[in-house]
Amino acid sequence: MSLDPVWWAGDGVGYIDQRRLPAALEQRTARSTAEVVEAIATLAVRGAPAIGIFGAYGVALTAQTLSPEDFAAAAARIRAARPTAVNLAWAVDRVLAAAPHYLREAEAIHAAQRASDRLIAQAALELFPPRGGVATHCNTGPLATGGDGTALGCIIAAHRAGRDVHVYVDETRPLLQGARLTAYELREAGVPATLIVDGAAALAMRAKGIALAIVGADRIARNGDAANKIGTYALAIAAKYHGIPFYVAAPCSTIDLRLASGTEIPIEERGPEEIRAFLAASAAPPEFPAYNPAFDVTPADLIAGIVTEAGIARAPYEESLPRHVRGAALSQVTSP
Amino acid sequence: MSLDPVWWAGDGVGYIDQRRLPAALEQRTARSTAEVVEAIATLAVRGAPAIGIFGAYGVALTAQTLSPEDFAAAAARIRAARPTAVNLAWAVDRVLAAAPHYLREAEAIHAAQRASDRLIAQAALELFPPRGGVATHCNTGPLATGGDGTALGCIIAAHRAGRDVHVYVDETRPLLQGARLTAYELREAGVPATLIVDGAAALAMRAKGIALAIVGADRIARNGDAANKIGTYALAIAAKYHGIPFYVAAPCSTIDLRLASGTEIPIEERGPEEIRAFLAASAAPPEFPAYNPAFDVTPADLIAGIVTEAGIARAPYEESLPRHVRGAALSQVTSP
DSSP: OOOOOEEEOSSSEEEEOTTSTTTOOOEEEEOSHHHHHHHHHTTSSOSHHHHHHHHHHHHHHHHHHSOHHHHHHHHHHHHTSSSSOHHHHHHHHHHHHTTTOHHHHHHHHHHHHHHHHHHHHHHHGGGSOSEEEEEEOSOOSHHHHSSSOSHHHHHHHHHHTTOEEEEEEEOOTTTTHIIIIIHHHHHHHTOOEEEEOGGGHHHHHHHSOEEEEEEOOSEEETTSOEEEETTHHHHHHHHHHTTOOEEEEOOGGGEETTOSSGGGSOOOBOOTHHHHEETTEEOSOTTOOBOOBSEEEEOGGGOSEEEETTEEEOSSHHHHHHHHHHHHHHHSOOOO | OOOOOEEEOSSSEEEEOTTSTTTOOOEEEEOSHHHHHHHHHTTSSOSHHHHHHHHHHHHHHHHHHSOHHHHHHHHHHHHTSSSSOHHHHHHHHHHHHTTTOHHHHHHHHHHHHHHHHHHHHHHHGGGSOSEEEEEEOSOOSHHHHSSSOSHHHHHHHHHHTTOEEEEEEEOOTTTTHIIIIIHHHHHHHTOOEEEEOGGGHHHHHHHSOEEEEEEOOSEEETTSOEEEETTHHHHHHHHHHTTOOEEEEOOGGGEETTOSSGGGSOOOBOOTHHHHEETTEEOSOTTOOBOOBSEEEEOGGGOSEEEETTEEEOSSHHHHHHHHHHHHHHHSOOOO
């Protein structure tokens, strides 16, 4: 079964409604700018690279459906649908710069992401021991990128290369991308895995022979600080405490060299009802205050390396990341 | 509204069904040994001190309802209803030793717990700064002890003593005792508080001015290693990383001097469906493997102090904890 999360559908942008997984694999089509924005904002489409591709197709759709005078504002709405992942703004800007070849450029971004994912998985293979537990957080597989995935793509590739990996999957509250999506993708790929609550990752590191932690990212600052799904920072601290190397895997489109450190990364805060309730089942008292950051920033000193399509960047990241970005820019598929 | 979780009901043991909170405050009565065991095993009654008191009343009920030849085996079933919290075995043993005055001893244990909770809160007051965030995990309030609570009792007492505390409440997956019970009790007590997912505690420590972390315990080994609800260990590591003092508050009945370290504490593993689903709403794929330890052990070197009714024990715990246990044994209410 294809887990391609987004595609060009001729008269709209097709996507898997990831809110319904794993109960249902529902394919839908966004046929207006508003539907594109809503799919991103509600996490029907999520994963930093995937929302970049989806946003790029969304701009192509907007160019087809709106008058030139309304086009720029509509593209800006897509660009702002979620703030933390820089891939969305990056992809929208890139498609706009390719005017009038919007669709061709969106397809080029999609193809470049697929190529990046393969290169990232190749570069990460050396990080995997012959056998051992692997901790991960949130979802970074095919559903998140439109390719093979970033961190989860590395894990699946290591499994296919014969490494005896056993994945400990954080369920990833509040929206449970780990339980709903990563568990689903690992089962599709046949990779041995066990689901845990986020609070059990530290115990699993102590008790279950975890040798490696690897996660994705939504934005990486110049110094290597990496924003990713809330709970990543806690996982990185626990890895440090247990002497387990903690890696980030992300395409260079996730690296934002304009930002000196993670304190400059905008962190989306979502509604408290995501914590107070769960898939429509109420948990906490109604109206009880909740703090719901969608992401956190993992400081570079907790990150053993950042795997991109240009290889593994190591500290000092101010030197290694710009090299990666330049290398990727050269190697990426670009439209004529 | 009283939040007394357990009481003697004449012909049975009354309890609040904590699985229904906060949606409903439902009072029930266990009228047989089997119903006592089931209420403990399903977490209708939970919290280490509260299940000790409930088990003690359960033995008194069993003595009234069963023949002498069936009594010992039935009491043993109550004693084994959950393995990690030592309070249950401690209370059952104590009631059995008081034969035939079972009910009187159970009432004495209940009264001693109320007195202990007040002493613990008094001892902990010095740990609270004039203002600041306080992190906690799971539920350790009145519902957990039959008194004012342990860690949450300390927090509520500090609030009443004029400390400007703001509590960051871990929701505490998988059974959400933080979201369902601690949030409920904090609202009843009028303490400012914010609910977070467990994975956000590290970010809250970095971003929200948390000055203190305080939790309860289900069993404390002689060296100070403390078993508590899964996720506590991760919280302690995050506190260490941020230089935030991490305290445990528990009555001396939680201290098990027979165990040299936390590796000897039996950790209950519960069914994977608690993680795969959530209040009857399915999350992960059915049958996906899940690792569901109900507790973890926080090593003593992550614990700044252990607050008991005998004061604050500090490292080396091998020396301070036996002093606390002896002191508490002398001061506790005992039946004639």
